[in-house]
Amino acid sequence: MTRRPHHHPVMGLLRRLDGWARAAFPAASTALLMMLAAAPAGLPSAVPSVALACIFFWTVFRPAAMAPPVCFGIGLLQDLLGFAPLGIGILTLLAVHGAALRLRRFLARQPFPMVWLVFTGFAATASALGFLLQAALNWRVPPPTLGLVQFALSAGLYPPLAALLTRLHKAMQRAETLG
Amino acid sequence: MIRLSIPLRQALSRLSLPVLIAAAFGIMLLGKADTALVGRARMAVADTLAPIYGVLAEPLNAVRDAVQELRFLAALREENLRLREENERLHRWQAAALALEAENAMLQRQLSYIPEVKASFHTARVVADAGGTYARAVLLATGPGNTIAKGQVALDERGLAGRVTEVGSRSARVLLVTDMNSRIPVVLEGSRGRAMMAGTNGDRPRLQFWPEGSPPREGERVVTSAEAGVFPAGLPVGVVRWTEGGAAEVELFARLNRLDLLRIFDFGLSGILPPEAVARPEPRQRH
Numbered sequence: 466m467t468r469r470p471h472h473h474p475v476m477g478l479l480r481r482l483d484g485w486a487r488a489a490f491p492a493a494s495t496a497l498l499m500m501l502a503a504a505p506a507g508l509p510s511a512v513p514s515v516a517l518a519c520i521f522f523w524t525v526f527r528p529a530a531m532a533p534p535v536c537f538g539i540g541l542l543q544d545l546l547g548f549a550p551l552g553i554g555i556l557t558l559l560a561v562h563g564a565a566l567r568l569r570r571f572l573a574r575q576p577f578p579m580v581w582l583v584f585t586g587f588a589a590t591a592s593a594l595g596f597l598l599q600a601a602l603n604w605r606v607p608p609p610t611l612g613l614v615q616f617a618l619s620a621g622l623y624p625p626l627a628a629l630l631t632r633l634h635k636a637m638q639r640a641e642t643l644g
Numbered sequence: 645m646i647r648l649s650i651p652l653r654q655a656l657s658r659l660s661l662p663v664l665i666a667a668a669f670g671i672m673l674l675g676k677a678d679t680a681l682v683g684r685a686r687m688a689v690a691d692t693l694a695p696i697y698g699v700l701a702e703p704l705n706a707v708r709d710a711v712q713e714l715r716f717l718a719a720l721r722e723e724n725l726r727l728r729e730e731n732e733r734l735h736r737w738q739a740a741a742l743a744l745e746a747e748n749a750m751l752q753r754q755l756s757y758i759p760e761v762k763a764s765f766h767t768a769r770v771v772a773d774a775g776g777t778y779a780r781a782v783l784l785a786t787g788p789g790n791t792i793a794k795g796q797v798a799l800d801e802r803g804l805a806g807r808v809t810e811v812g813s814r815s816a817r818v819l820l821v822t823d824m825n826s827r828i829p830v831v832l833e834g835s836r837g838r839a840m841m842a843g844t845n846g847d848r849p850r851l852q853f854w855p856e857g858s859p860p861r862e863g864e865r866v867v868t869s870a871e872a873g874v875f876p877a878g879l880p881v882g883v884v885r886w887t888e889g890g891a892a893e894v895e896l897f898a899r900l901n902r903l904d905l906l907r908i909f910d911f912g913l914s915g916i917l918p919p920e921a922v923a924r925p926e927p928r929q930r931h
Contacts, residue, residue, distance in 0.1 A: 498695060503772045504704055510776045533661045540668070545689040547774040547776025548819075551675030553683050563661050599778050602672065607778050607824065608845055615777045
């Protein structure tokens with residue numbers, strides 16, 4: 466690799482570190498939020514919902530930092546944190562990522578309620594896909610209410626999560642225009 | 645770092661999603677084919693995260709305790725009245741229990757009854773919900789050098805909560821009795837009829853396969869059965885509740901939606917089934 470000319474080597478290194486930190490932030494914060502969501506709260510597990518919302522948000526607004534391998538890793542983490550058959554989280558999240566990537570040009574320009582509406586569609590599809598895969602891999606049909614609870618949790622969690630992530634995303638954008 | 649031409653890089657990035665989706669299917673097959681490997685991977689993740697969960701659990705518990713404290717303060721008067729009444733009732737029961745204990749000891753002496761070995765137990769903190777959407781399980785932080793083993797029985801302060809299904813070096817996973825894959829041999833205390841208690845992922849597991857002619861009665865106590873050599877006989881499980889739809893369910897004594905400490909008992913029982921065998925319901929018994 467050829468080094469780009471920098472006026473000061475230390476400044477160049479710092480800038481590159483800063484760039485890496487920003488590139489890694491979406492994945493790292495998603496993993497952290499998922500771990501927080503696994504805390505025992507007496508509620509149904511919010512881990513899949515958190516992963517879904519974060520993947521969707523970063524795919525739409527910062528696709529460079531949410532590449533397919535990152536989605537794969539987050540899906541694997543989701544599957545390992547839970548008790549479900551391996552692969553369900555990976556497949557669902559990759560499908561959501563792929564679909565959101567196709568719609569991102571349209572979605573990035575929409576007001577929040579519209580994005581939320583589209584997200585609920587994604588959440589419904591993802592819950593249905595997860596339910597079907599669960600039934601297929603365990604060879605037993607789980608109670609349908611669980612799929613509905615999962616969907617409701619995803620749809621309900623999106624606005625607060627998106628509000629938080631939007632702030633972080635805006636802060637990163639400001640840092641980028643300054644740098 | 646290798647420098648790739650732009651069209652090649654674009655082609656690679658377009659290919660990565662389908663390749664990874666294929667890999668996801670591959671992992672699904674692998675997970676079905678080698679459950680032991682998946683278990684080890686899960687416990688490796690759980691072991692890594694257990695200390696973090698342990699730290700996170702502290703403030704969360706503090707918040708939960710504070711909320712509970714406020715609720716207690718609000719209901720102090722009624723609570724006190726209720727407790728007074730309950731205490732009086734329990735005093736009467738205590739007298740009855742002491743009398744029965746003495747009588748039991750006397751009868752055991754006369755029958756030269758072989759006493760069961762005293763069980764040893766460890767208490768461990770519940771640090772994470774390890775179930776996800778379609779399973780009911782919790783993760784325990786056990787600390788290094790624990791003697792917890794697969795198949796041991798977990799009880800909260802009131803009754804049966806679940807069984808240890810996976811053990812790591814710093815954590816253990818407990819499958820709760822409400823999970824779909826949980827099948828527990830139980831005895832209906834009134835009729836001594838045997839039955840299976842099957843989890844449904846809901847709050848109340850269902851009773852199945854009771855002997856014909858003696859259906860479980862509403863409010864009857866359900867205790868564990870020593871049938872399969874997995875549980876000792878007589879651990880408190882719950883009471884029978886009939887639903888409007890005509891299904892017999894068990895209202896558990898254990899409060900599974902607010903577990904914070906679990907006692908893991910080692911009853912020294914060897915008839916432990918591997919988890920994949922537990923997943924299959926027992927064949928119906930003929931009586």
